Amino acid sequence: GIQVEQSPPDLILQEGANSTLRCNFSDSVNNLQWFHQNPWGQLINLFYIPSGTKQNGRLSATTVATERYSLLYISSSQTTDSGVYFCAVGGAQAGTALIFGKGTTLSVSS
Amino acid sequence: NAGVTQTPKFQVLKTGQSMTLQCAQDMNHNSMYWYRQDPGMGLRLIYYSASEGTTDKGEVPNGYNVSRLNKREFSLRLESAAPSQTSVYFCASAPGVIGYTFGSGTRLTVV
Numbered sequence: 001g002i003q004v005e006q007s008p009p010d011l012i013l014q015e016g017a018n019s020t021l022r023c024n025f026s027d028s029v030n031n032l033q034w035f036h037q038n039p040w041g042q043l044i045n046l047f048y049i050p051s052g053t054k055q056n057g058r059l060s061a062t063t064v065a066t067e068r069y070s071l072l073y074i075s076s077s078q079t080t081d082s083g084v085y086f087c088a089v090g091g092a093q094a095g096t097a098l099i100f101g102k103g104t105t106l107s108v109s110s
Numbered sequence: 111n112a113g114v115t116q117t118p119k120f121q122v123l124k125t126g127q128s129m130t131l132q133c134a135q136d137m138n139h140n141s142m143y144w145y146r147q148d149p150g151m152g153l154r155l156i157y158y159s160a161s162e163g164t165t166d167k168g169e170v171p172n173g174y175n176v177s178r179l180n181k182r183e184f185s186l187r188l189e190s191a192a193p194s195q196t197s198v199y200f201c202a203s204a205p206g207v208i209g210y211t212f213g214s215g216t217r218l219t220v221v
Contacts, residue, residue: 001169009150031207043200043212086152092207095141095160097168102152 002027004101006087011106013077021072021104023087030092032063034072037084037103046072046085050092077108112136116201116213123191123220131186131216133201139211141204142184144168144176146197147215153200159184191220 003026013019025032034046047054047061049070054061058077063070074081084105088098117132135142140161145153145168155168157176165176173195175187184203188195201213 033208033210035210041198041215043202045208045210048208088153090207095158096207097143097155097158097166098210099155099169100145100153102150 002029002089002099004087004089004099006101006104008104009102011104013106013108015078015108015110017077019074019077019106021074021085023070023072023101025068025089028065028068029089031090031096031098032070033088033098034061034070035086035088037086039083074106079108079110082106082108114201114203114211114213116199116216118216119214120217121219123218125192125220127191128187128189129191131199132183133185133213134183135203135211136182137203137205137211138181139203139205140181142178143202144184144186145200145202146170147200148197156186193220196220
């Protein structure tokens with residue numbers, strides 16, 4: 001099956017710093033999403049980004065499908081950004097399941 | 111809207127016991143999923159149901175069974191629990207390719 005590799009596994013930042021999280025995948029995908037899991041375990045979808053670039057406030061994401069990687073940028077990090085960030089990939093058809101990477105654990109301190 | 115509701119939130123089982131994890135969604139989503147989360151392993155897909163009446167195995171289906179009871183409910187059953195099944199279990203639903211909504215999780219300990 002498809003492999004999803006995320007790096008770095010852990011990241012420690014001071015508030016206000018910028019960061020880049022990377023997701024590599026082993027095969028072509030038509031569906032790539034980024035999720036954030038907060039310290040209380042809640043999982044929230046951040047981006048659906050099979051290709052191209054999207055921005056939402058301080059977060060942005062870029063996927064280069066031909067080179068099989070995606071990047072999540074966090075600018076001016078805040079303590080509320082702490083948690084685990086997951087990249088997940090899947091097919092283009094409704095009902096195909098997402099396969100998750102192991103995540104990047106981000107800790108932002110004030 | 112409640113979204114995706116999982117019960118119970120916490121459970122301790124003895125090795126060999128059986129139990130069913132319940133999941134219900136009120137968003138009229140077609141697809142439902144069960145994942146388990148272990149430290150350092152991310153979320154791994156156990157089973158999923160693309161639509162009512164269908165179920166398929168995911169990455170780690172051994173030791174589990176599922177039932178898509180109706181469009182709203184998707185249950186996960188452990189017939190004979192093992193310590194290796196100690197984990198946090200998440201149910202999710204989605205209307206299509208995007209729009210995943212996750213439940214708050216069930217923390218299961220098998221002793």
